[in-house]
Amino acid sequence: ETGVTQTPRHLVMGMTNKKSLKCEQHLGHNAMYWYKQSAKKPLELMFVYNFKEQTENNSVPSRFSPECPNSSHLFLHLHTLQPEDSALYLCASSQDRGALADNEQFFGPGTRLTVL
Amino acid sequence: DQQVKQNSPSLSVQEGRISILNCDYTNSMFDYFLWYKKYPAEGPTFLISISSIKDKNEDGRFTVFLNKSAKHLSLHIVPSQPGDSAVYFCAASAAYGNKLVFGAGTILRVKS
Numbered sequence: 225e226t227g228v229t230q231t232p233r234h235l236v237m238g239m240t241n242k243k244s245l246k247c248e249q250h251l252g253h254n255a256m257y258w259y260k261q262s263a264k265k266p267l268e269l270m271f272v273y274n275f276k277e278q279t280e281n282n283s284v285p286s287r288f289s290p291e292c293p294n295s296s297h298l299f300l301h302l303h304t305l306q307p308e309d310s311a312l313y314l315c316a317s318s319q320d321r322g323a324l325a326d327n328e329q330f331f332g333p334g335t336r337l338t339v340l
Numbered sequence: 341d342q343q344v345k346q347n348s349p350s351l352s353v354q355e356g357r358i359s360i361l362n363c364d365y366t367n368s369m370f371d372y373f374l375w376y377k378k379y380p381a382e383g384p385t386f387l388i389s390i391s392s393i394k395d396k397n398e399d400g401r402f403t404v405f406l407n408k409s410a411k412h413l414s415l416h417i418v419p420s421q422p423g424d425s426a427v428y429f430c431a432a433s434a435a436y437g438n439k440l441v442f443g444a445g446t447i448l449r450v451k452s
Contacts, residue, residue, distance in 0.1 A: 228383065233381075264349070264444060265444055266342065266344065266429075266441075266442040266443055266444045266445070267384075267429065267431075267440075267442040268442075269439060269440065269441075272439070280439070314383055314384070316383070328386050329386070329440065330383075330385075330386075331376075331383030331384045331385070332383045333381060333382050333383045334383055
């Protein structure tokens with residue numbers, strides 16, 4: 225595997241379910257990100273981890289719980305979601321959180337989540 | 341309120357002609373701008389960027405122009421090719437940290 229991978233690619237869940245999204249980067253990067261893209265809306269930054277430490281939580285509801293066990297893996301644990309949480313969830317990584325000119329973000333293909 | 345706006349949801353261009361995608365921003369603290377390209381079922385991929393100290397950056401068929409006074413940037417693709425058909429996202433960042441603010445995207449269709 226190369227780049228940034230995400231599993232599953234598609235997920236349908238009920239509002240009472242608990243599920244997890246997984247992201248893995250094979251680039252040796254130290255910063256990882258979760259983004260949400262709702263239909264016809266901009267990508268919204270949710271969480272940022274740098275060297276396994278959470279450095280940003282963009283006012284995300286607690287029904288989304290991130291976990292970063294090491295610099296290569298990032299999870300997004302989901303519980304009691306609402307239908308409006310249906311969206312494409314994208315993971316990205318970069319070398320670290322330094323200046324953007326040297327820190328391109330590489331994105332995974334995303335998980336298409338549908339909450340019934 | 342969106343800080344980065346792409347007012348054209350879609351654009352259709354004939355193969356070989358120029359494609360111009362536009363982006364406006366409101367935050368005067370933004371000093372680094374990027375364009376990402378996204379194909380269906382794939383994540384966005386970095387295309388080209390520009391720092392606020394420049395007004396133009398060119399990479400092959402792709403050129404980004406920045407007009408700081410108008411808080412406007414544009415991406416020119418010439419000549420356009422069918423493989424350029426994708427969603428194009430404009431993104432911006434302020435000086436500190438690595439936080440990107442994205443526009444909603446423009447769907448480009450290049451007809452052969």
